[in-house]
Amino acid sequence: MAEKNITVIPARKRVGSTAAKEKVKKLRVAAYCRVSTETEEQNSSYEVQVAHYTEFIKKNAEWEFAGIFADDGISGTNTKKREEFNRMIDECMEGNIDLVITKSISRFARNTLDCLKYIRQLKDKNISVFFEKENINTMDTKGEVLLTIMASLAQQESQSLSQNVKLGLQYRYQQGKVQVNHNRFMGYTKDEEGNLIIVPEEAHIIKRIYREYLEGKSLAGIGRDLEKEGILTAAGKPKWRPETIKKILMNEKYIGDALLQKTFTVDFLTKKRVKNEGHVPQYYVENSHEAIIPKELFLQAQEELHRRNNIYTGADKSKRLYSSKYSLSTITFCGQCGDIYRRVYWNIHGRKEFVWRCVTRIDQGPKVCKNRTVKEGDLYDAVMTAINRLLAGGDNMIRTLEENIHAVIGDTTEYKISEINNLLEEKQKEVISLANKGKDYEFLADEIDKLREERQRFLVQDASLSGENERIGELIEFIRNNKYRTQRYDGALVRKLIQNVTVYDDHFVICFKSGIEVEV
Structure with missing residues (x-):
């Protein structure tokens, strides 16, 4: 048997796709x-x-x-x-x-x-x-x-x-320098120096949204009207979602302020950002740019958002979505159990009509609530009777309302708010100083939170008084323009003037947004 002859064939570096044919030279x-x-x-x-x-x-x-x-x-x-x-x-x-x-x-x-x-x-x-x-x-x-x-x-x-970018942003935040993506921010753009400036035609839309919301329209209703008129969102889309309207109503930048670092990056690789719920410091910059919405109006919108988000109904007090489908929806209440009155289609003895009934009575029966069922026409008549009584009061009613305006203006919380602002400024300077030195400032965070809550309480109270003052002014103007003139039922007018209606066994109490109550 011949001796084995082994020849070593050296490995050769091969570069190229396995899908390529062996004969491909290049x-x-x-x-x-x-x-x-x-x-x-x-x-x-x-x-x-x-x-x-x-x-x-x-x-x-x-x-x-x-x-x-x-x-x-x-x-x-x-x-x-x-x-x-x-x-x-x-x-x-x-x-x-x-x-x-x-x-x-x-x-x-x-x-x-x-x-x-x-x-x-x-x-x-x-x-x-x-x-x-x-x-x-x-x-x-x-x-x-x-x-x-x-x-x-x-x-x-x-x-x-x-990390360097984060440190740079932290420094900018501490200096109160606001960075906003104005490309999708309705109402504002930037000038050559990077400052936020108002776009008048867009600001008009923002003001309209706030006005219509406080007049009683739903988020979806405001969106539908904007769509009908062909008005595009900040992103250039024709569809206005309720969430989009809500974000506009909650955005503090429309009052000239800016809350910085609402979100933060948790992973530099994925760029994933999450809502900042105390993970890293936030910075609230007041008067950072020109406002579109007055602060009082903004706070009134926050109160209304809170009210609509906390409408509870039925024996189990389950949450109910706000509705503005009808002008008296979610503002008509039962005088016996305090629940909401709802519009229902009633068919009794072959007679079909719309009536308003207490939700508790609908769900639980007369053993729980015995308050009456109200024909829609009677409810509308009661509301318009109250409005027309105010108009009939003429100058005497105007004088009464003007006295109420003076009472509202005299009750101010400006001094208390100023005191809290001074304390906040001192505490915040201390936090920044400790943070820059790498020292713990947790004990100050709680104090600042309490001061901010206290200031918010006074601001809301002040805004509420200011809003009441504004509603009184609107009612005076309405009476002046319509003195002794009988008005017919108008849903838009009712939304603008009426705060709520309470139904009792034998009468109604109509409360105006100005604070005036009329029993019918």
Whole structure:
């Protein structure tokens, strides 16, 4: 038997997709470019990278140009939003690319996990990635070891950058510098210096939303009317959702103030942001820019939001959604049990009509509440009788209302609010000082919370008085313009003037938003 003759055939570095045919002589080479911001300097870098790699690949006789994939102005901490990067990976998986060239690991990815995931995915297809700056070819035996180290450094760089950004924002917040994405912020834009300035035509819509809400319209109702008129949202969409209206009503920036750091980033890689519920400090900046809505009106809207969110009905006092489908919905109450009266379709003895009935009586029967059922016409007549009595009072009623205005103006909480503001300013300066020194300020946080709650209580009280004063003024103006003139039922007028109606066994009590009560 002949002696064995063993010839060692050395391994040869093979680069190229396994999907490529063996006879293909030229490597199909693509380049990936990315810049992370949209400044003029970075845009220039972007153009330079594209031009450089196009020329670099085409001048190599052994390479075939497979395209340039370039993401402009997109962060590298993850690959979810990098459309060109993802398209390039797809092309590789389909066997259309053999080699990818990129400037550096940090341009390819700043997330170790993503970086290694895609490198291994490409390596399984026999596709290499060459990083110019680090001079690493992923198909080399030492490539993955070096790659793991370099990718980790790139991730640390990204984390450090994220931390620097956070510190910069904290400093800006402490200085009261407000950053707002005005592109989707109805009512405001920015001037050349970055300051918020009012857009009059948009401010008109904001004022309308507040006015109609306080006049009794529902969030959905306001939205439907805006849609009918073809008015677009701040995002340029035709659909006005109730949540959109509610956010406008709750946004303190419309009174010229700004609450900073409402959300914060919990993961610098995913960029995930969550609601700040005491995790990091917040900064409330008063008078940071010109207001669209007076503070008193804003606080009245907050009170109305709270009232509508806390309407309870039935024997179990279950929560009920606010309705403005009818002008007297959710403002008509039972004088016996205090529940809401609801409009229902009644069919008794073949007679069909709309009536208003106590919800407790509907659900639990007359053993729980015996208050009467009211015909809709009788309820409407009672409300209009009360309105017409005020009009018939003429000058005497106007004098009575004017006396009430003076009483409201005389009752002010301005001094108390000023005192609390001074205390808050002192405490907040102390917090910033301790925070900058890295010292604990938890004990001051509780004191500030209590002071803010106390100030809010006085502000709401002041706004309530101011609102009552405004309603009295509106009623005086209404009486002056309609003296001795009989009014017919008008839902919009009822929403504007009437606070609530209470139904008793033998009479109604109609309470006006001005505080005046009329028994019918």
